[in-house]
Every structure is written in structure tokens, then in C-alpha cells.
Amino acid sequence: MxxxxxxxxxxxxxxxxxxxxxxxxxxxxxISSSGLSKNSARMKPWPPEDATRCGVDLFYPALKNFFDQEIKPECVGSYHSKEGAGIVFDYTFGSDPQETQKSIDISVIPIGIDKFVGTSNQKKSSVVEIVDGQPRVMHWAGLGNECHNLLRTSITPISTTNWQGWTVEDVYGKSRIKTRDCRIFSPEYRCISFVVGNSEMSAEFGGACFPRKRTLSLNNGISYDLFMKMVKSIRFREP
The missing domain is CATH 1.20.5 (Single alpha-helices involved in coiled-coils or other helix-helix interfaces)
Structure with missing residues (x-):
């Protein structure tokens, strides 16, 4: 009992x-059904047809815009051509139907990184140049100082097992100018460009600003951490 x-x-x-x-x-x-935290963006592999034309494999953040449409980059051109190819990420962002168009264009060039950033090559990087063995930011690189609040421009090495290169970041302080551009050229955003490559291929990004704070919404565009996660996933198919 x-x-x-x-x-x-x-x-x-x-x-x-x-x-x-x-x-x-x-x-x-x-945990979501895919096994990822709901606070994590699902990274999807680039479709084979795009990867083949651009000579690049990558993973991109599977985000949706206001109209519940998933955004993804596309390959324009072919890396076999002299002009190379482009990883083009066109999408709209915002929280209402009056969304803003944004385009992220990463050039893929069939030239090794050493030649591409060298001073003697006819087709060379518009972001970084090697002078006396040291990387130097090209004077026209970056996003400028139209809001009169540029604090500094820094250059940082970046690498994976497949490539190496540099990121160039423009660091902005607060601006008294209240235009839309000046709200972006601010401490709330990270504004970067980069050039990376291996012995046979290079990729270059002329520059854009991304929200510093991590977010999975497209209210203000793709956040910096998700963009860099995509960049670091790039793998050249050659050599």
C-alpha cells in the first residue's frame, strides 16, 4: 500500500x-526541420549551371523578400571568356511593397591573383595593387567620403584553403547629413570591397555597405556576416 x-x-x-x-x-x-537553428540562415549550394559558367562553387543565404520570393545569385557570362564572368546578386529589400533594388556584383576573372594585383599586368585589380611586395589600396577603391565622415580605410588579408587575398573596409563615423546614403555610410554598416584568387583565377568585388547587426530579414538588405559567409564559401574550380 x-x-x-x-x-x-x-x-x-x-x-x-x-x-x-x-x-x-x-x-x-x-531547431528547424533542416537541423539548423531558427536564428541561422540556411545556406544553399549554387545551382550547377551557374557554378559551371562562373567556374565557382559557393553557398548563398536562402532569404526571402517582402513578396516571399527567395533571392539567389546568378552567373552572367563565362569565366572562359577574356572578359570573365560575374556573380550577380540582384534583389529587393525593405519591409513594404516599395522595396529598394540592390545589386551585388562579384567579377570572376581567369587570371591568377599574383598577376591580377601586379603592377605590370594590363588587366588588373581596381581594389588592391602590390607595390614593393606590399598590398596597397588603389586610390579610386572604396566608397568615398561624400558624407564627410570617413574615419579610415583598412586593408586586411583573407584566405581559405582554395584562395587568398584582401578585404578593404571603409570605416565611417556618424554624419550630420541626413540623406539616405549618409544613413548607410555610418557605424551601423560595414562597407567593404575585396579581391581574392589562386594561381589560375581571381574574384573582385568593387564595394557595398551591409548592415553590421546580424539579421535574417531583408528590411535593410543582406547583413555583413551572411555576405561574408557566402564569400568565404567560394571555391574556384581551377586549378
């Missing part, structure tokens, strides 16, 4: 078991 004291022990055990199961369920509620 179950005594009153025994019943109390059973009741307490049931309460703790229920709480543990609730906590366990709460942990799983944070």
Missing part, C-alpha cells in the same frame, strides 16, 4: 520529470 509519504515522493518525482521533459522540448523548439 502506498503511504502518504510515499505518495509525496512519487508526486515530487513526477514534477521533476515533467520539468525536465519541458526543458528538453524547449531546446528542440529552437
Amino acid at each position: 502506498l503511504t502518504i509519504r510515499g505518495f509525496q515522493h512519487v508526486l515530487i518525482a513526477l514534477i521533476f520529470a515533467s520539468a525536465a521533459m519541458g526543458a528538453h522540448a524547449l531546446d528542440y523548439s529552437k
Whole structure:
């Protein structure tokens, strides 16, 4: 026969078991069906037809615009041509039907990185140049100082197992000018350009500003961390 004291022990055990199961369920509620946290962007592989034309494999953030349409980059041209190809990410962003158009264009050039940033090559980088063995920001690179709040421009090495190169970042302070551009050239955004490559191929990005704060919405465009996650996933198919 179950005594009153025994019943109390059973009741307490049931309460703790229920709480543990609730906590366990709460942990799983944070995981989406794809196995990723709901606070993480799902990175999708670039379609084979685009990757083949551009000679580049990559993963891009599978985000949706106001109209619930998934955005994705496309390959324009062919990396086999003299002009090279382009990874073009055209999308609209905003929180209402009057969205803003944005285009991210990354050029893919069939020239090794050493030649592309060298001073003697006819077709060369517009972002970085190697002078006396040291990387130097081209004087026309970056996004300028139209809001009179550019604090500095920095150059930073970047690499993966497939390529190496540099990012160039314009760092802005607060501006008293209240135009839309000056709201973007601000501490709330990171404004970068880059050039990367290996012995056979290079990729160059002329520059754009991305929201510094991580977000999965497109209210203000793709955030900096998601853009860089895509960039670091780039893998040249040659050599």
C-alpha cells in the first residue's frame, strides 16, 4: 500500500520529470526541420549551371523578400571568356511593397591573383595593387567620403584553403547629413570591397555597405556576416 509519504515522493518525482521533459522540448523548439537553428540562415549550394559558367562553387543565404520570393545569385557570362564572368546578386529589400533594388556584383576573372594585383599586368585589380611586395589600396577603391565622415580605410588579408587575398573596409563615423546614403555610410554598416584568387583565377568585388547587426530579414538588405559567409564559401574550380 502506498503511504502518504510515499505518495509525496512519487508526486515530487513526477514534477521533476515533467520539468525536465519541458526543458528538453524547449531546446528542440529552437531547431528547424533542416537541423539548423531558427536564428541561422540556411545556406544553399549554387545551382550547377551557374557554378559551371562562373567556374565557382559557393553557398548563398536562402532569404526571402517582402513578396516571399527567395533571392539567389546568378552567373552572367563565362569565366572562359577574356572578359570573365560575374556573380550577380540582384534583389529587393525593405519591409513594404516599395522595396529598394540592390545589386551585388562579384567579377570572376581567369587570371591568377599574383598577376591580377601586379603592377605590370594590363588587366588588373581596381581594389588592391602590390607595390614593393606590399598590398596597397588603389586610390579610386572604396566608397568615398561624400558624407564627410570617413574615419579610415583598412586593408586586411583573407584566405581559405582554395584562395587568398584582401578585404578593404571603409570605416565611417556618424554624419550630420541626413540623406539616405549618409544613413548607410555610418557605424551601423560595414562597407567593404575585396579581391581574392589562386594561381589560375581571381574574384573582385568593387564595394557595398551591409548592415553590421546580424539579421535574417531583408528590411535593410543582406547583413555583413551572411555576405561574408557566402564569400568565404567560394571555391574556384581551377586549378
